[in-house]
Amino acid sequence: MLRYALKRLLGAIPTLLLVIVLAFLMVHAAPGGPFDDARVLPPETRAALEAAYNLDAPVYRQFLDYLSNLARGDMGPSYRYRDHTVSELIGNAFPVSLKLGAMAMLLAVGVGVAAGTVAALRRNTMLDRIVMTFAMTGISIPVFVIAPVLVLFLAVKLQWLPAGWSGNEGMARFVLPVIALALPQVAYIARLTRASMIDVLASDFIRTARAQGLGTVAIVRYHALKPAMLPVLSYMGPAIAAILTGSVVVEEIFGIPGLGQFFVRGALNRDYTLVLGIVIFYATLVVLLNLVVDLMYGVIDPRIRRR
């Protein structure tokens, strides 16, 4: 198991390097520099600014410097938030996003697995069709449509829940963003669970258990759930990426001061270092979480480890 883990960890390094190189080159291939839109600068000031941001060195030198700073957790200064480094900004904003994302993920897995299992057990009934129609709708409709419509009806019209972030305290302000973020994933996980649960329930060992007189609840709980979870587990990687993407929109709509909001602001302001830093941070996060999912797969399904 340890060897397997180490092998996977080493396998992630080329991916991470590719991310950094791609992102770095993209930003550097950009026409125009970060100081172009300000008033025309005297040549000396410009040269001093470029030297301060290490922009006068050759590109490969800049890249190596960036890489060695990155290894120490330093992503350079932000171009727009002049008093902050990119690492500081990410460090401040990430905890909020993490909380939001973790809650959405828990909700998605919990509700999705439950709904999918019920649909599989009540296959081809009205209940099944309702769950599956809901799931298709949830998969198709993007977060940036679901979120404002939820706000319009539940917050603006009915006033049951707060619409914004600032000016509200406690858990109530998490409710709408978390639901909006989780809904498409609930739908997807419900579909996956239903399909794999139907497969598992048709297998021989379940028939044996049933023949021995075990009840439905016990069969699902002790025999069917674990094998039926494998496809859901392999969907966790894409789900994490989708929740990260969704959080960009959700934070923008609800005004949540998380990483996604900084990312969009940075993108609109052409804050190159901030955007570059956040892309690298997100990509690293996704790659590492994928690694964790892979390892979990090995823990749950021993057949994987032996390969």
Place this chain on the structure above:
Amino acid sequence: MNRGMKVSGGILLGIIAVAFIGPLFSPHDYLQTDFDALLQSPSSSDFHIFGTDDLGRDLFVRSMLGVQVTILVAIVASAVSLLIGVAYGATAGYLGGRIDAVMMRFVDTLYALPFIFFVILLMVAFERNFLLIFVAIGAINWLDMARIVRGQTLSLREREFVEAARLTGVSTARIVLRHIAPNLFGVVIVYVTLTIPQAILVESFLSFLGLGIQEPQTSLGALVDAGVNQMEGASWMLLIPAALLAVILLCFNFFGDAMRDAFDARDEK
């Protein structure tokens, strides 16, 4: 053709037809502002059947323009992803062996990346234009296509007609283009109907964030974004484009799913 396909396909054709023909019958165009008719709710007066926006522009014409742009971007982006995916997948599958292993390993590596962030980076770094949006969206959607095409090619290249072509001295490039590619058509067509909604999603996501289609042009994502800002006083500005986008995506997904079931062209995952 099952019923789901007919219904969803019919709705889609209807929306697209209205989107391209409808504006011709409206007295308004998508640019014309009217400061005497700001934020009017939908009514038959002065043909503002979807109401007007905060600049007094007719929302029906703008929504239909949004549908046009969204559909066009999606089709062109899918074509880009189709070209890249088929070329890449067919090459990897046909050459096989070590080259195939390296090429597919590269695809696996790309799979792990949160691509949308790279697209945003691309949008930040370069001038935003239509062409770039097409290419960027196509460039992130080709991975699945490449995998499916490779799987098909692996089995195709063992067939007699390919062997016959090889024995008569046809070049590798020509075999891939003239003998393999045409036989991939069925699978590819089914899969393209599933990439179109993905492309729509990416385009409207970017436009929603203000990084895609720029004013005064518009797309459904940009209209939803504008609607969010006006939703307290003018909920139709949000609900109409949101509903259009939702229905279009739902129909494409239903259609693609039904088509995949009908032809059972599943990739071997």
